[in-house]
Amino acid sequence: MKRVVVVFGLSGTGKSFVARILHEEFGYVWIRSDEIRKELAGISPEQSARAPFGEGIYTEEMTSRVYKEMVRRAEDVIREGKRVVLDATFLKKWQRDLVRERVSDPLFILVQCDEKVVKKRLGKRVDVSDADFGIYLRQKESFEKPLGEEVKELSTDRPVDDILSDLKDLLEDC
Numbered sequence: 001m002k003r004v005v006v007v008f009g010l011s012g013t014g015k016s017f018v019a020r021i022l023h024e025e026f027g028y029v030w031i032r033s034d035e036i037r038k039e040l041a042g043i044s045p046e047q048s049a050r051a052p053f054g055e056g057i058y059t060e061e062m063t064s065r066v067y068k069e070m071v072r073r074a075e076d077v078i079r080e081g082k083r084v085v086l087d088a089t090f091l092k093k094w095q096r097d098l099v100r101e102r103v104s105d106p107l108f109i110l111v112q113c114d115e116k117v118v119k120k121r122l123g124k125r126v127d128v129s130d131a132d133f134g135i136y137l138r139q140k141e142s143f144e145k146p147l148g149e150e151v152k153e154l155s156t157d158r159p160v161d162d163i164l165s166d167l168k169d170l171l172e173d174c
Contacts, residue, residue: 001026001171002107003083004074006099008090009111010139011131012118014156014163018111019087021167029077033088036073037066050132067095071102078103093144109170110146113157 005022007015016032023030041057043049049057070086077084090096090108099106122133131139152170156163 001083002105003078004099004103004106005083005085005171006090006096006106006108007085007087007111008096008108010089010091010118010143011136012122012133013111013113014121015087015089015111017156018109018154018163018167019085021164022085025164026083026167026171028083028085031070031073031077031084031086033066033070033086036069037062040065040069054138063095067098071098074099074103089139089143091139091143093146093149096146096149107170108146108149108151110151110153112153112155117157 005028007019007022009015016034019028019030019032022028037057038044038049040062041049043057051058054060067088067090070088074084074086086099088095090099096108099108118136119133122131122136154163154166154170
């Protein structure tokens, strides 16, 4: 089983849902960008920090700090002999490359689902994440697709048992 799994994709696609499964069912330590971002900003996880795309605590500078801290924490978990799941959008190739440069043989899972489902999820979301459908649309415009990168895909607009089965297969195949 892979020691490092990176669950990535646009907001509302089910990344944290998949990360939670990896944590609860497979024992992965869950490192979540939304929590680290608010921690670094001195904000409680429950506090909203909504801001336009790329502003507030969502600037490029803060995003760089968040991803570096996520990877640093992942390295600590690996040194302890544990498995880790990184849960973040990883919209940019440099963010994914940061993981590849610092940890050995990570499994990248691109989480996707139908846009209608995303809109519905984000409309009723109560979570540490501040993303809404407008942010999702901006992310969609700026997402650097993983062309030529080794990535597995997982659809989350299906029954939970199917998602769990696919996750087991992905973990066993790697």
